[in-house]
Amino acid sequence: MQLPQAVRAHSPTIRIVVTAVAVLLVVAGLTKIVLDSNLTWSQFLQLTVDGLTIGALYAVIALGYTLVYGVLQLINFAHSEVFMFGAFGGLFAARWVVGSSGLPRGAESVAYVAFGLGCGALAGAVAAFLLERTAYRPLRKRKAPRLAYLISAIGASLFASNLAGKEFGRQNVPVPPLFTDGVLFRVGGAEVTLQTLFIFGTAGAMLILLERLVNGTRLGSGIRAVAQDADTASLMGVDVERIIVVTFIIGGLLAGAGGFLYAIVFNASYNMGFVPGVKAFTAAVLGGIGNVRGAVVGGLVLGLVENYGGYLTQASYKDVIAFGVLVMVLLVRPSGLLGERLGRAA
Amino acid sequence: MTVNAPPSSSASSTAVSSPLKRLGALLAVSLVVALMTGPSGDSPTPLAGVKGSIFDVRVFKFLLAAVVIWAITLGYARLQPQIAERRAAVTTTSRRLFARPGSRPITYLLLLVLAIIIPLQLSPAAQQAAVTDVGIYALLALGLNVVIGYAGLLDLGYIAFYAIGAYATAYFTSSRALPTHSSVLFNPFAVFPIALLIAALAGVLLGGPTLRLRGDYLAIVTLGFGEIVQKVANNADGFTNGSRGAFGVPKLSIHVGPINYRWGIDPLPYYYLLVVLIVLVMLAFSALERSRIGRGLAAIREDEVAAEATGVPTLRYKLLAFSIGASTSGIAGVIFATKQFFNPQTFSLQASLLVLTIVIFGGMGSLFGVVLGAIVIQGTFFFLRDVVPPNDRYIYFGALIMVMMIFRPQGLLPSRRRSQEIALAESGGASVEMLSAGTVVER
Numbered sequence: 001m002q003l004p005q006a007v008r009a010h011s012p013t014i015r016i017v018v019t020a021v022a023v024l025l026v027v028a029g030l031t032k033i034v035l036d037s038n039l040t041w042s043q044f045l046q047l048t049v050d051g052l053t054i055g056a057l058y059a060v061i062a063l064g065y066t067l068v069y070g071v072l073q074l075i076n077f078a079h080s081e082v083f084m085f086g087a088f089g090g091l092f093a094a095r096w097v098v099g100s101s102g103l104p105r106g107a108e109s110v111a112y113v114a115f116g117l118g119c120g121a122l123a124g125a126v127a128a129f130l131l132e133r134t135a136y137r138p139l140r141k142r143k144a145p146r147l148a149y150l151i152s153a154i155g156a157s158l159f160a161s162n163l164a165g166k167e168f169g170r171q172n173v174p175v176p177p178l179f180t181d182g183v184l185f186r187v188g189g190a191e192v193t194l195q196t197l198f199i200f201g202t203a204g205a206m207l208i209l210l211e212r213l214v215n216g217t218r219l220g221s222g223i224r225a226v227a228q229d230a231d232t233a234s235l236m237g238v239d240v241e242r243i244i245v246v247t248f249i250i251g252g253l254l255a256g257a258g259g260f261l262y263a264i265v266f267n268a269s270y271n272m273g274f275v276p277g278v279k280a281f282t283a284a285v286l287g288g289i290g291n292v293r294g295a296v297v298g299g300l301v302l303g304l305v306e307n308y309g310g311y312l313t314q315a316s317y318k319d320v321i322a323f324g325v326l327v328m329v330l331l332v333r334p335s336g337l338l339g340e341r342l343g344r345a346a
Numbered sequence: 347m348t349v350n351a352p353p354s355s356s357a358s359s360t361a362v363s364s365p366l367k368r369l370g371a372l373l374a375v376s377l378v379v380a381l382m383t384g385p386s387g388d389s390p391t392p393l394a395g396v397k398g399s400i401f402d403v404r405v406f407k408f409l410l411a412a413v414v415i416w417a418i419t420l421g422y423a424r425l426q427p428q429i430a431e432r433r434a435a436v437t438t439t440s441r442r443l444f445a446r447p448g449s450r451p452i453t454y455l456l457l458l459v460l461a462i463i464i465p466l467q468l469s470p471a472a473q474q475a476a477v478t479d480v481g482i483y484a485l486l487a488l489g490l491n492v493v494i495g496y497a498g499l500l501d502l503g504y505i506a507f508y509a510i511g512a513y514a515t516a517y518f519t520s521s522r523a524l525p526t527h528s529s530v531l532f533n534p535f536a537v538f539p540i541a542l543l544i545a546a547l548a549g550v551l552l553g554g555p556t557l558r559l560r561g562d563y564l565a566i567v568t569l570g571f572g573e574i575v576q577k578v579a580n581n582a583d584g585f586t587n588g589s590r591g592a593f594g595v596p597k598l599s600i601h602v603g604p605i606n607y608r609w610g611i612d613p614l615p616y617y618y619l620l621v622v623l624i625v626l627v628m629l630a631f632s633a634l635e636r637s638r639i640g641r642g643l644a645a646i647r648e649d650e651v652a653a654e655a656t657g658v659p660t661l662r663y664k665l666l667a668f669s670i671g672a673s674t675s676g677i678a679g680v681i682f683a684t685k686q687f688f689n690p691q692t693f694s695l696q697a698s699l700l701v702l703t704i705v706i707f708g709g710m711g712s713l714f715g716v717v718l719g720a721i722v723i724q725g726t727f728f729f730l731r732d733v734v735p736p737n738d739r740y741i742y743f744g745a746l747i748m749v750m751m752i753f754r755p756q757g758l759l760p761s762r763r764r765s766q767e768i769a770l771a772e773s774g775g776a777s778v779e780m781l782s783a784g785t786v787v788e789r
Contacts, residue, residue, distance in 0.1 A: 075565065092393070138752040147500070148755040150565075151706045154699055155747025162740035163381065167395040169388040170737065278569070285566050320577045323570030330563055331555050 019332050026328075033312045042189025047307050049190045055303020056203035060258035061280035062287070062295040063210060064128075064251030070227035070290040071247045074146060077153035078135060079255060080277025081160035082127045086256025087263035087272060088168060089123020090116040091175050098176045109179040116178065117202065117257050124256015125249045131156055132248040140244075165270030172267040175260075199261050206254055207296055213250070214292055223247055227290065275319070279306075282326045288336025297337055301325075369416045376412035380405050382741055457714075458625070465617050475728045477613040477685065481620035482678050484720035487704040488627050488713065489674025494702070495711035495761070496640060497667035498647030499557070500565040502698055503572025507672040509579060509693035510548050511541040511679020516592040519684075523592040525584055534598045534684045538677060545676025549669035557664045572698055579690040591689025598684045609684070616685050623681075627674060628713045634670075643667055703747055709757030718759050 061083055068076040094116040098104060104112050135156040139148055179198075183191045214220040225233035226243045234240045259268075262276060279302060287298025302322055309321035329337065377400065384399020399405070422429075465476050486508060493501045515537050516523040532540070556567045579586045586592070598619070599608040609615050634640050642663045645653035654660045682688060700723075708719020726746065730739040750757075 135748055135751075139755065142755070144751070144755045147494070147706060147710070148751050150500070151703060152748055152751035154703065155744045155751065157744070158699075158740050159744025159748065162737065162744065166386045166735075166738055166741065167381065167393075169386075171388075278573070281566060282570070285563065314581070316581050317577065320574045323574055326570055327556070327567055330559060330567060334559055334563065 022328070022332070037312050039311070040189075043311075045188050045190035047311055048304065049187070049192055049196060051304035051307030052300060053196050053199050053303070054307065055283075055300040056200050056207075057258055057262055057299075058276065058280045058283045058303055059296045059299025060203050060206055060254050060261075061276055062284040062299050063207070063292065064255045065281050065284040066287075066289055066292060066295040067214075067223070067247050067251050069284070071223060071230070071244055072136075072149075074149045075153075075281065076131075076248075076251070077150060078131050078157040078160065079128075079251065079280075080273030081157050081164075082124050082131065082252050082273075083255040083259040083262070083277060084161060084164060084268070084270065084273035085127035085259070086120040086124030086252070087259030087268040088164065088173075089126075089256060090120025090260030091173060091263055091268050093119030094175055094178060098178070103177055103180065105180075112178050113198075116175070116260055120260030121253040121257040124254070124259060125252040127160070128248045128252025128255070129245065131160075131252075132245060136248075161270050161273065168268075168270060170270060172269045174267045175263050178264070195265065199265070202261060203258070206257060210250070210254065211292060219243075219246065279319075279322060282322055286326055286329055286336055288338040291336065291338050294336055294338035301337070365416075365420060368419065369413070372412040372416050373409060376408040377405070380408040382738070382745075386735070386738075458621075461621055462618070465614060470613075472728065473613045473617065475724065477616045477620065478682070479724040479728065480720050481617055481624070482682055483701060483704060483724055484624055484717045485620065485627065485678040485681075486675055486701045487708065487716045487720050488624065488631060489671040489678070490701050490705050491671075491711065491713070491716045492631060492634070492667050492674070493671035494705055495716075496635060496643040496647070497664055498643075499664060499668065501568045501668070501671065502565050502695070502702070503568035503570070503575070504671065504675060504701055505693050505695075505698040506572040506575035507545045507548060507675035508679040508682070508697075509575050509690075510545050511676030512683035512688055512692075513579065513586060513592070513679075514541045514544050514676070515680045515683035516595045520592075520595050523595045524587050533601075534596060534680065535600065537680055541676040541680045542673040545679070546669040546673040549672030550665060553665045553668040557661060557668060569695065569698075572693075572695055576690050576693050576695075579693065586690070589690060591687060591691075592683070593687050595683050598681075613685075616681065620681065623677070624717065628717075632713055639663060639666065707747065707750055707757055709760040712757070712759050712761035715757050715759035715761065719757065722758065 061079070064079050064082065065076060068074070068079070094112060097112050097115055131153075135152045136149060139152055179194065181193055181195045184194050184197055185192055214223060222233070222238050222243050223246070225236065225238050226240055226247075230240050233243075259273075262272070266272070280299065283298035283302045284295045285298070286302055287294030287296065302325070305325050306318045306322045310318035313321070380399050381396065384402075384404070385395055387393060387395030387398075465473055468476060486504070490501065490504050493499050493504070513524070515534065517526070518528050518532050518537050518540055519534050521527050521531060552568070552571055556564055559567065580589050582588070597609045598616075600606070609619070642653065642658040645656070645658050646660050646663060650660055682692075704719040704723050705716055706719075707723055708717070709715025723743075723746075727739060727743065730742055734742065
């Protein structure tokens, strides 16, 4: 909506010059750092594999933000808690089936993992549904201003994460081992473990399914219609309320399954959602919020960039690098890498 | 003033749901309350808490309470007309009382006297909280109110400017607090203008490129800025002393002619300093709100394109609001730094969210509302400290925010303009002229 001003503020020449100078500086700086750091080729490949894996997880969470943003034009601040509940749902399911029988093998292990993923997704969906019911729908009924949604979501997030902290303890809870992890194969010196491949494969499958759902089904066209113009969509016979609930549930399914995948690697805890939540939101904006493919691209790019950057500087600067990239991309290309598409905000 | 529609407090009751549905909702809420108040689980046995609070005899207590409340609401619905009548009578009386010419200065004076007297009666722990929790956060919230309440810009990294103020104080006043320090050391009072300038400059530097972005992007960029400042403070050991924080910033002191005063460990002097600052800031901001700039900001908040089209220099005004907020935050940082030890943990995103919540809870755009919000929220926090396990306070805090947003989104003490906006939105967006008419009457 700020188009006139933006056009006035950046005349094309100035903009091109500024962009060129910025890109040159960044490239020069990066080259210098890479040359100084004696990074080997196989280390680089390993960083790439790890970056893509965490990036795929970011992408799965980012889709929840992007879908909800698409239909409601609001940031679902409590999405990270949906993710957390999904992780705990999957974790309890895995504990229950594994019991005290030790490490499962073969088909057993596949079935257990699938069960954990399913329960995680279910828990995420239930959490997302309850969230929509308590934090969003009452406000929507009253046509509350946009900021009210945000505050209500912040409240819900505080409430949910600390309730989980009270119930499940405030330390990390590990997922029981479900399969024997090991190096499957090497790509030019980088090790690809079963766990890595499994996470990447599951995330990829979910992303493809969602893409088909949004672009190839009746429900998907309903979601896209609401994203474009909710009022007109309702005149065309789309049940907007139902679409909103379904969107929340789809986002919850994805985030819940993603939470379980995340917990397999990093364990589950009551505040596990915060950092990946913020990163995933960054990824969604980076790729172009409201754009399903953009969320995927944004997640992968963010995962790669922060992994490389964390190696080159220090691991604790990962977050700083992630946000730095976001700010720079927004300044040069305010609508994200792929542009906003699903729900162009009015 | 009488032209204005009354604030929409009855809207929640107009959304009547079927009694059975309400019973279901109440029962669900009672289960959640049972969880909240029940025993806690721990990591080795993560489900013990749930078992102890839901699958236990005590749950019937809560379910029974839900049924009782449901019965009461049934009765309440029948009594509604009478209650509404009573309420209207009370509001009109109080309005007549407060609308009497000359009553406003008296009210303000009374509030000021209360603000001076009440802390004298508090326990030492409560006095500490009155300074570090209520006073400083009221100041922070007043600053954020300019950004959000007046200009409608969502700033989620607001606490970063507070950190900048605090670290600037340590850098310019003490040779020991940080690994590095400026070549000339100042009296802490001299740092007020310095911190104000630095924070405002940081605000301009951050705002210059980002204020061109649309609202949600501004939110994420400021959130990122806040995280970056905290991370850098945590990791740049050579400058900020890393996670160990800054220790030994000199206390505030005045040496002017015969006056020789030094602030010490006692929290009360800091409190009174904060009261003075808050009063000054409130006076300045209420003048700002009534000025040409304030009206320009209101126009930007309502409709930026229209504001730009009618000749409001939107970018410059937004930048101004942003840096005014930032410098207020910087000043709060100075007081905090001279009062006590701080480390990067102090400047977390949670703190930013807390300030934001105070502003919205108290009433966006209303100076008294914002201060009241700081008192109520931090007071609740302080009160809960003795009643529930410290970590559980955030559960109640989150629930309070949600309930507040459902039943009173305009905040405790809304600005008149804001409650009109909300009332208008609820009634399905009547004409905009009503808004401007209200403004004419109000000003």
